[in-house]
Amino acid sequence: MAGSLSQALAPLVATVSDPEVVFSYTTDWTGRFTGHADVVVRPESTEQVVATVQVCLAAGAKIQIQGGNTGLVGGSVPPTKSDYAVCLVSTKSLTSIIDFDEISGHITVGAGVTLGQVQDLVRAKGWDFAVDLAARESATVGGLVATNAGGIRVCAFGMTKRSVVGIEMVLADGRVMSNLKSPLKDNTGYAVEDIAIGAEGTLGIITAVKLKLIRPVAETTLYLIPAKSMKSALETLTKVQSSGHQLLAAECVDAVSMQLILDHANFRPLWNEIPKLTLLIEVAGQNVDLELPADALGSSEPAAKRNYWQYREVASDTWTALGKVHKLDVSVAISDLAEFDLSLHNLLSSFKGVELFGAFGHLADGNLHIEFVGPAIDDFAVDYAVLKLVAEFNGSISAEHGIGRAKREYLSLTRPALDIEIGRQIKSVFDPTGLFNPGVLYAD
Ligand SMILES: Cc1cc2nc3c(=O)[nH]c(=O)nc-3n(C[C@H](O)[C@H](O)[C@H](O)COP(=O)(O)OP(=O)(O)OC[C@H]3O[C@@H](n4cnc5c(N)ncnc54)[C@H](O)[C@@H]3O)c2cc1C
Structure with a gap:
């Protein structure tokens, strides 16, 4: 089956067969998730994506969609074992700049264009793109939309969905849905294309996106601020917010993470002693x-x-x-963050198997990235305990990274049963045979 799938695709689209290169596609950024793909394809146009979908549909194969493979929840790589053939569709070659309307501040690009490329292109023309995150040189526009990525400027400009004007997506029957040509204001019923935002590739393959740009904030001031507790960090944030200066970013790094950063990245210490929390606060103005x-x-x-x-x-x-690090990405109301942080610390300290834990993240969004080592990588007891704590605080078990394969068992902790039921119905409308990303977001 695998051989015949490759043979059927090879005349239509670029395929990758070198096992080492295939391995780089089937292993995620963190090395925690490795899957199996029978064939990897790199379509260069929407037509080639359509042809790939049609071949896979006819062959009874499934499709794993991948952008820059920087996702942190295992959603970008196929399952380890499956009783069906898997075609991994990499969107990295969908790199066309389709349109740049410099008057409206809209750019339409192929899904494989990276965030860094968009930033370079639009900044050269006096515009900027509101979303920014550390994986900018690899993360693709399609991936940002599929995960509704957050990043370091959410407190100023919102998540990715706020910057999306139009989407082109190849559906499970090979039809192409698109509102790329629609104007910014278009209240004509359901925003059908918007369903792709945050759907983690479970509904179709995004092939192009029209993005809304912002005017750059030319001058900014960045502060690194030591804080003795989460409570005092939040007091500092409140003071800055009420100062009248536009807040562009408010991030935090705890002492354990900072020690690792100094050791591993070989950075100079900022102060004589590492504070409990280091805040990075950026505001507009010189x-x-x-x-x-x-x-x-x-x-x-x-x-x-x-x-x-x-x-x-x-x-x-x-x-x-x-290596073998457990990664969680959670959020709670900012007003609960100090209490949550204390409870989290007590909880993680109570597990003997946890050798080291720490957190960093987006302070102004109530969003912490919690990391710990000790438990085997397939032992989720501590992960579950932390996510249960998040649920007790009415938080989210995935603030910005998505559910992927890593969190799907825990979805019901914070999403109501009705949401999950309607979500599954939406999946069956768009993708009745379960062609796209099987096992991502919902179990098969
Ligand atoms: C160092 C580092 C820092 C990060 N910082 C942040 C951060 O601050 N905020 C944040 O939100 N995330 C962050 N991330 C996570 C990651 O960069 C984002 O989730 C990003 O949006 C993923 O883009 P990608 O192109 O790499 O997608 P991939 O990792 O390839 O895929 C992610 C998901 O999207 C789906 N997908 C990808 N492309 C398409 C497409 N064209 N059509 C349909 N589905 C698609 C995949 O199937 C998968 O489910 C970080 C990651 C790293 C490594």
Whole structure:
């Protein structure tokens, strides 16, 4: 079956057969998830995506969709074992710049264009793209939309969905759904294409996206601020928010994560002692004076700001480098964050098997990335306990990374049964045979 699937696809679309290269597609960014694909294809146009879908449908094979493979929940790689053939469709070659309307501030690009490429392109023309995250050089526009990615500027500009004007998506029967040509204001019934945002590739293959741009904030001031607790970090944030200066980012890194960053990335310590929390707060304006602790470090100088941001941006990969790390991405109401943080600390300390734990994340969104090592990578007892705690705080078990394969068993902790039932009905309308991303978001 695998051989005949490859043979049927080869005349229609570029296929990858070198086992080492195939392995790089079937293993995720963190190395925690590895699956099996019978064939990897790299379509260069929507027509080639349609042809791939039609061949897979006829052959009874399933499709695993992949963008930049930077996802952190195992949703970008196929399952380890399956009783069907799997075709991995990489969107990385869908790289066309379809249209750049510099008057409206809209850019339409192929799904495989990376976030970094969009940023470079639009910044050269006096625009900016509101979404930003550390994996910018690999994460694709299709992946950002499929995961409704968040990142470091959500507190100022919202999640990816706020920047999406139009989507082109290949459906499970090979038809192409598109509202790329629709205007920004278009209240003509259900926003059908928007269903692709955050659907994690379970409803179709996004082939192109029209993005709404913003005007860049030319001058900013970034502060690194030591805080002795989550409570005092939130007090600092409130002060900055009420200062009248536009908040562009408010991030935090705890002491354990900062120690790892200093050790592994070989960065210089910021202060004599690592504080309980290091805050990164960026506001609009040049050399903005804020009421902050005396030992806060600040700069409006671009090179210094880039250097400061590194302390936060390497956090995820620094934990990943430890190997066999458990990664959670949770959110609670900001007003509950200090209490949640204390409960989390007590909970993780109570597990003897947890050798090291820490957190960093998006303070102003109530979003913490919790990392720990110790338990075997397939032992989820601690993960479950943490997610149950999140549910007790009425939080979300996945603030921005999605559900993927990693969190699907826990979805019902924070999503009502009715939501899940309607979600499954939507899946069966778009994808009645379960062609796309089987096992992602919902169990097969
Ligand atoms: C260092 C680092 C930092 C990160 N920081 C953040 C952060 O701050 N905020 C955040 O939200 N995420 C963050 N992420 C996670 C990740 O970068 C995002 O989820 C990103 O949106 C994934 O894009 P991708 O192209 O790599 O998608 P992939 O990882 O390839 O895929 C992710 C999911 O989207 C689906 N998908 C991908 N492309 C398409 C398509 N064209 N059509 C349909 N479905 C598709 C896949 O099937 C999969 O389910 C980070 C990751 C890393 C490694």
